[in-house]
Amino acid sequence: MTLERTADVVVIGAGVQGCSIAYNLAKMGVKDVVVLEKGTICSGSTGRCGAGIRAQWGTEMNCRFGLAAVEKFEQLHEELGMDCGLNQSGYLMVAYKESEFDQLQKSMKLQNSLGIDTRVVSYSEAREICPGLAADDAVGFTFHNRDGHADPFLTTFAYMEAAKRLGVTFHRFTEVTDVKTVSGRIAGVVTNRGEIDAPVVVNAAGGYSQIIANMAGVRIPNFSERHEIIITEPVEPGVCPPMLMSFSGNYYIQQRPHGSIIGGCSPEGHPEDYEMGSSWDFLEMMSRTFIKLLPRTKGVRVVRQWSGLYNMTPDRQPILCEADNVKGFFLSCGYSGHGFMFGPISGELLTQLIIGQEPWIPIDMLHYSRFERGELLVEPAVV
Amino acid sequence: MSGRQEDIVICRCEEITLGEIREWIAKGYETFDELKRVLRVGMGPCQGRGCREMILREISAKTGAPMADIDPGTFRPPAKPVKLAVLAEGGDK
Secondary structure (H helix, E strand, O other): OOOOOEOOEEEEOOOHHHHHHHHHHHHOOOOOEEEEOOOOOOOOOHHHOOOEEOOOOOOHHHHHHHHHHHHHHHHHHHHHOOOOOOEOOOEEEEEOOHHHHHHHHHHHHHHHHOOOOOEEEOHHHHHHHOOOOOOOOOOEEEEEOOOEEOOHHHHHHHHHHHHHHOOOEEEOOOOEEEEEEEOOEEEEEEEOOEEEEOOEEEEOOHHHHHHHHHHOOOOOOOEEEEEEEEEEOOOOOOOOOOEEEEOOOOEEEEEOOOOOEEEEOOOOOOOEOOOOOOOHHHHHHHHHHHHHHOHHHOOOEEEEEEEEEEEEOOOOOOEEEEOOOOEOEEEEEOOOOOHHHHHHHHHHHHHHHHOOOOOOOOOHHHOOHHHHHOOOOOOOOOO | OOOOHHHOEEEOOOOEEHHHHHHHHHOOOOOHHHHHHHHOOOOOOOOOOOOHHHHHHHHHHHHOOOHHHOOOOOOOOOOOOEEHHHHHHOOOO
């Protein structure tokens, strides 16, 4: 497929953010939307993520995003016409320290005030929710039953297919090598396959968004961090239906509906990295976490390990805005590990900003200028 | 041979038929990795040992590209499935 010479909007990146933005733009009547992807659809961070969806957050911003995203996911298969693999078995948060449990309960009060029905559960109730669980060393648990997980591949493909039906064009194996600006306005992009002139360019490049921003002369403090993950062979359902998550325990583990169990954690030392390799140390450490937390998985086999990039910001909240110094250049990046779950809502909100509407959840505090002003929105609830 | 060719199961781990693979190749999912993401082929316990070659042949037939030029997709560790308890013991012993 030859590359267009012009477009109304060029979206860089075909992960869940890029595909959701493209779909929402087309749905709102924007013509000539072109999505550029250097690999294949969903080959970056979205396709490598832990698949979780939650409204249990520690800041108002993330709670509102999380709840709105959960509500989107609940009807997404109908809207997009394709199954997205949604499984609402909840998130079971596990605290191993009193201070951690205090924080969970503080977050719960905030969540409850925003319409999120998180509650404290006892250990015996936690074991009913997650039959395989062994956590007698835990201090307390919170649970929200509308949290859960979805299939990142199917969700992204569902957005792409729906966007295509509305006339959006997708180009795979098309890498942006430069971003063109003329006197403080975006002018287009240069790729390995030619140039496209466009008055609006969206940076949804995930782990590479700081590189794209740099090309446009926009400085953002994002960096990319490699996170590893493992998956087991499928076993009978019901070992770990909810997402088990602990900040001090440093893990998230969930069982896909077809039986495989997925688990990951934060890397030690949080190295900046663009490599997506796999390490023996992680495999060994994560296996120990699995059998301590879910003893009945001892004889279950690991079939695969992989890694992906968290695009981190200093306060672990995203950048969702138009650039100050380059009009027409929009950013949706820095999700710090939560880009998949926020994709359905951030795509809608950024679309509203692009077409000149007021985003229905205010996003002005997600401008990257907050870092210069020192007005960070630090999110405590991140693994 | 009885039954339609389309009903032949190509990926036995995930029970994906030749018909389904052809259907998604026709929709533009023309690389092994894209078929893997949409159908889960090659993601089960055999990690594509059973189905990879057959799927690459189907891609070749549809796109006209020679087998040697088709990206076989990513091979990920471990080389074969290993029990969690064995991995958890690590290399100290």
